[in-house]
Structures are given as C-alpha cells and as structure tokens.
Amino acid sequence: MTQDFIKPPVEIRYAKELEALKSTDNGRKPENWVLSPKAVRTFILGSSKPIKYNGEEITVKKKFFGNDPLVERCIITLAGSRGLMLVGEPGTAKTMLSELLSAAISGVSTNTVQGTAGTTEDMIKYSWNYALLLAKGPVKEALVPSPLYVGMSKGIITRFEEITRTPAEIQDSLISVMSDKVLNIPELEDDGLLFARPGFNIIGTANIRDKGVNEMSSALKRRFNFETVEPVKDVRLEKQIIISEVEQNAVSDKIGMPVDTDIAELLAVTYHELREGVTESGVKIDKPSAVMSTAEAVSVFYQTMSNAWYYESDTMSFRDLTENLSNAVCKDTKDDLERLRAYFNTVVKFKAEKYGGSWKEFYEARKYLK
Ligand SMILES: Nc1ncnc2c1ncn2[C@@H]1O[C@H](COP(=O)(O)OP(=O)(O)OP(=O)(O)O)[C@@H](O)[C@H]1O
Ligand SMILES: [Mg+2]
Incomplete structure (x- = not known):
C-alpha cells in the first residue's frame, strides 16, 4: 500500500x-x-x-x-x-x-x-x-x-x-x-x-x-x-531535517540520487540567517518579509535535485538552486529580491572567500537571482 x-x-x-x-x-x-x-x-x-x-x-x-x-x-x-x-x-x-x-x-x-x-x-x-x-x-x-x-x-x-x-x-x-x-x-x-x-x-x-x-x-x-x-533554531538540526525529508521524498519518487550534504548545509545556513536577520558571526542583515521556513528549504532543495535527476546531470546545479531560491523568497514582494541580493553581496561573498567550495559556487551563481 x-x-x-x-x-x-x-x-x-x-x-x-x-x-x-x-x-x-x-x-x-x-x-x-x-x-x-x-x-x-x-x-x-x-x-x-x-x-x-x-x-x-x-x-x-x-x-x-x-x-x-x-x-x-x-x-x-x-x-x-x-x-x-x-x-x-x-x-x-x-x-x-x-x-x-x-x-x-x-x-x-x-x-x-x-x-x-x-x-x-x-x-x-x-x-x-x-x-x-x-x-x-x-x-x-x-x-x-x-x-x-x-x-x-x-x-x-x-x-x-x-x-x-x-x-x-x-x-x-x-x-x-x-x-x-x-x-x-x-x-x-x-x-x-x-x-x-x-x-x-x-x-x-x-x-x-x-x-x-x-x-x-x-x-x-x-x-x-x-x-x-517555533521554527527550528539550530542550523545543524535544520540541515538534518532537510536531508531526511529530501531522502524520504526521493525514495517515494524513485529518484536514485544521493543527497548532497554540503548543499543541504549551505541552504540550512542561508535559511537560518535570513529568517533570524543575523549571520552566524552576529552581523545584522535585512530580513525578507517572506516566510523562510524549513519546509520551503526542503522544497527548494528537492526541486533542484529533481531537475538534476530528470535532466540527467550528475550533480545539482547552483544556477537552479539560486533560481529556485529566488522564486521561493520573492513571491510576495520585489523588495525581497533586493534583500536576497544584498545577502549574496555581503554574507555569501564573505563565506565564499573564507570557505570556498560550495559557497564559492553559490556566490558565482548570484547573477541568476531574478
Ligand atoms: N521541527 C521540525 N521537525 C521535523 N520536521 C520539520 C520541523 N519543522 C519543519 N519541518 C518540516 O517541514 C514540513 C512542513 O510541515 P507542515 O506542513 O506540517 O507545516 P505547517 O506548520 O503545518 O505549515 P502551514 O502553517 O503552512 O500549514 C514537515 O513535513 C517537515 O519536513
Ligand atoms: Mg499545516
């Protein structure tokens, strides 16, 4: 059944x-x-x-x-x-x-x-x-x-x-x-x-x-x-929820692709910082007015992963990820797009320089925010 x-x-x-x-x-x-x-x-x-x-x-x-x-x-x-x-x-x-x-x-x-x-x-x-x-x-x-x-x-x-x-x-x-x-x-x-x-x-x-x-x-x-x-307060927990929900969805839709845990972490951090209006290092940022829920993070991730699976690419694309993210965040008001851009131009830029890897690719995909 x-x-x-x-x-x-x-x-x-x-x-x-x-x-x-x-x-x-x-x-x-x-x-x-x-x-x-x-x-x-x-x-x-x-x-x-x-x-x-x-x-x-x-x-x-x-x-x-x-x-x-x-x-x-x-x-x-x-x-x-x-x-x-x-x-x-x-x-x-x-x-x-x-x-x-x-x-x-x-x-x-x-x-x-x-x-x-x-x-x-x-x-x-x-x-x-x-x-x-x-x-x-x-x-x-x-x-x-x-x-x-x-x-x-x-x-x-x-x-x-x-x-x-x-x-x-x-x-x-x-x-x-x-x-x-x-x-x-x-x-x-x-x-x-x-x-x-x-x-x-x-x-x-x-x-x-x-x-x-x-x-x-x-x-x-x-x-x-x-x-x-309340929304989940702990970023590690949020990452864990994203991974386990995406895994469950993938099993039920027969998507045979492993969950990219680096991207799950990146998305958990992004959602957490934008929801709280403050970065991990304590810098205040402008919060979008849209709801930044864990459920939305799961759906942005899953959408990006499905894209890779059905268009037969081995890895998730940062262009898709950024586009799906901006569609999810900017559905209420265009002002949220500016807030998201500002987040990329300051916080994501800083993390790209500091950590490289996925953060760097995420930063480079900022041109797809629209
Ligand atoms: N604390 C949490 N523990 C486990 N999963 C969570 C948690 N918070 C959010 N989620 C994830 O978010 C999903 C969305 O949950 P759900 O639809 O029950 O939310 P809701 O509060 O009823 O939202 P709405 O107000 O829009 O109806 C869950 O299926 C789960 O994947
Ligand atoms: Mg509900």
Missing part, C-alpha cells in the same frame, strides 16, 4: 513502528488510546534502542525535532478534557505533529476537517443524504457524519486544520461540543444526542501569518491549550 499513494497517511507509512511499539507497550493508558502517552512520545521523538518485533529489529525514528517538552505537553493535553491548538509560523510542522499525534493515539490521522473561508456548520457537525432524507425522513441512516461526529462516536481524535480560516461564528459551533462533550441533533427525535466516547479530542492548527488567530472567540480559546511551534 505504501507504494500506491503519493503520500500515504502516517499510520500506514509507519505501520511497523506503531505495531512494534504496541507490542511492547505496558505504560499507563487513557481509555481508548491505542498507545500509552510514553509510547506516543517514543513514536514521535524516537527510541534509543531498536525494538524486537516479529523477529525483526525496528528502530523508531525521531520525527519532530527541536522541542521535546512541547511534544510531551501536547500528549498530556490530549489525555485531558481540553483541546490542543498548535499555532505558529507556516512550515513549522504543525500539521505533521498533529498527524503523528492522531496516528499514535487513535490509530488514524485522516479524521480531519479542513478549515477554509467556505467551511460551514454542516461540515463541522453533520449533513444529510438528501435522497435518503426524502425517502425515509430524518433517520440516522440518512445522516452524513462529519469528522467531528466520527471522532465523538468512535472515541478518536478529530483534526481541525487551519481552524482560524473558518469564520468565527462557524468555529463557535465547537464550543458546546468541547465543554459538554455532546452534540445535539434536533432532527433525530429519539436519538438526538450524541455523547462523545472516551478518547475523543480535537487538535486544531492555525497559522499566525494568515489573518486569523485573533479572530477566534475567547470562549473557544478557553477550551484549548495553546502551544506555539
């Missing part, structure tokens, strides 16, 4: 790890959880020793980097009665973390509402199959459950992506569900109350760059524990 989809869900991609963890899990477990909080933590943060399972040694990989206590707090929040709200800059792995948590806790990561400006109350609660409704009237059979409904009735997690892109009055339909853990279905006369089973909870994600978080009502905010997911 892993081979048949572009992006299999977490529970399929890491099925072996999850099974191995389950087979050795003897930790304390909230009702209806597939794994104990300790095993969920190991699934997300990795295990120091391989686990023996079915005659194999399974190593549980670390999947979320940079803030272990945040992961631990998220797990404990989900064992309680308040929801979990992950907020932060784009590309900080909020969605990835919410998928990992859902897969490990409930066994599924796909029970999801995607918040958009067009999300309606029906999409959050339930809707009707009109053919059945006309034929049989408002009976349970005619009801089309939403992911929230499914989460409550099965006792699993419902993910609500980009919650603050949904109009505030629609978001507020979650309030009673979150405080009373019951959903009212007035159309069903005898069966009009759906009580949530243990194991149900909500993980919301919200992007602080989108007009949004502030528009969440304070009544709803009070029903969530907020966790801010």
Whole structure:
C-alpha cells in the first residue's frame, strides 16, 4: 500500500513502528488510546534502542525535532478534557505533529476537517443524504457524519486544520461540543444526542501569518491549550531535517540520487540567517518579509535535485538552486529580491572567500537571482 499513494497517511507509512511499539507497550493508558502517552512520545521523538518485533529489529525514528517538552505537553493535553491548538509560523510542522499525534493515539490521522473561508456548520457537525432524507425522513441512516461526529462516536481524535480560516461564528459551533462533550441533533427525535466516547479530542492548527488567530472567540480559546511551534533554531538540526525529508521524498519518487550534504548545509545556513536577520558571526542583515521556513528549504532543495535527476546531470546545479531560491523568497514582494541580493553581496561573498567550495559556487551563481 505504501507504494500506491503519493503520500500515504502516517499510520500506514509507519505501520511497523506503531505495531512494534504496541507490542511492547505496558505504560499507563487513557481509555481508548491505542498507545500509552510514553509510547506516543517514543513514536514521535524516537527510541534509543531498536525494538524486537516479529523477529525483526525496528528502530523508531525521531520525527519532530527541536522541542521535546512541547511534544510531551501536547500528549498530556490530549489525555485531558481540553483541546490542543498548535499555532505558529507556516512550515513549522504543525500539521505533521498533529498527524503523528492522531496516528499514535487513535490509530488514524485522516479524521480531519479542513478549515477554509467556505467551511460551514454542516461540515463541522453533520449533513444529510438528501435522497435518503426524502425517502425515509430524518433517520440516522440518512445522516452524513462529519469528522467531528466520527471522532465523538468512535472515541478518536478529530483534526481541525487551519481552524482560524473558518469564520468565527462557524468555529463557535465547537464550543458546546468541547465543554459538554455532546452534540445535539434536533432532527433525530429519539436519538438526538450524541455523547462523545472516551478518547475523543480535537487538535486544531492555525497559522499566525494568515489573518486569523485573533479572530477566534475567547470562549473557544478557553477550551484549548495553546502551544506555539517555533521554527527550528539550530542550523545543524535544520540541515538534518532537510536531508531526511529530501531522502524520504526521493525514495517515494524513485529518484536514485544521493543527497548532497554540503548543499543541504549551505541552504540550512542561508535559511537560518535570513529568517533570524543575523549571520552566524552576529552581523545584522535585512530580513525578507517572506516566510523562510524549513519546509520551503526542503522544497527548494528537492526541486533542484529533481531537475538534476530528470535532466540527467550528475550533480545539482547552483544556477537552479539560486533560481529556485529566488522564486521561493520573492513571491510576495520585489523588495525581497533586493534583500536576497544584498545577502549574496555581503554574507555569501564573505563565506565564499573564507570557505570556498560550495559557497564559492553559490556566490558565482548570484547573477541568476531574478
Ligand atoms: N521541527 C521540525 N521537525 C521535523 N520536521 C520539520 C520541523 N519543522 C519543519 N519541518 C518540516 O517541514 C514540513 C512542513 O510541515 P507542515 O506542513 O506540517 O507545516 P505547517 O506548520 O503545518 O505549515 P502551514 O502553517 O503552512 O500549514 C514537515 O513535513 C517537515 O519536513
Ligand atoms: Mg499545516
């Protein structure tokens, strides 16, 4: 199955790890959880020793980097009665973390509402199959459950992506569900109350760059524990994320080219310095207004590597790298192009003189910034 989809869900991609963890899990477990909080933590943060399972040694990989206590707090929040709200800059792995948590806790990561400006109350609660409704009237059979409904009735997690892109009055339909853990279905006369089973909870994600978080009502905010997911602060960690994500993408797209770790480092440093607005040696620089996320760095790298692979060149080209970088950085405003040029003319120039190698080639490709 892993081979048949572009992006299999977490529970399929890491099925072996999850099974191995389950087979050795003897930790304390909230009702209806597939794994104990300790095993969920190991699934997300990795295990120091391989686990023996079915005659194999399974190593549980670390999947979320940079803030272990945040992961631990998220797990404990989900064992309680308040929801979990992950907020932060784009590309900080909020969605990835919410998928990992859902897969490990409930066994599924796909029970999801995607918040958009067009999300309606029906999409959050339930809707009707009109053919059945006309034929049989408002009976349970005619009801089309939403992911929230499914989460409550099965006792699993419902993910609500980009919650603050949904109009505030629609978001507020979650309030009673979150405080009373019951959903009212007035159309069903005898069966009009759906009580949530243990194991149900909500993980919301919200992007602080989108007009949004502030528009969440304070009544709803009070029903969530907020966790801010920060961009990765450590350049070495960022390099490691770039390498491991690119490797995974390459395996799934059958790109048989090794990841150039020098270029991964160069890109990690570039993204880090431009995001923070300060160089490794402490010199202040002008930050682009665009989001300089790790996810963007991964995609710039992967785009450049795919180019080399499909046009059958042995190495990644610095021209492609620079062009992809400038396309990624300059999508919001032309001023960012000037900031990127200034970065090349000062910082990249300095590194080219000091370190040579990839930095020199990167500097020489500055003419392709456009
Ligand atoms: N701390 C991190 N640990 C591991 N991977 C990370 C980390 N930060 C970013 N990434 C990488 O960034 C990718 C993007 O993550 P994701 O789509 O979950 O971000 P997001 O915060 O939901 O972004 P958006 O706000 O745009 O929806 C991840 O798949 C992963 O490759
Ligand atoms: Mg997201």
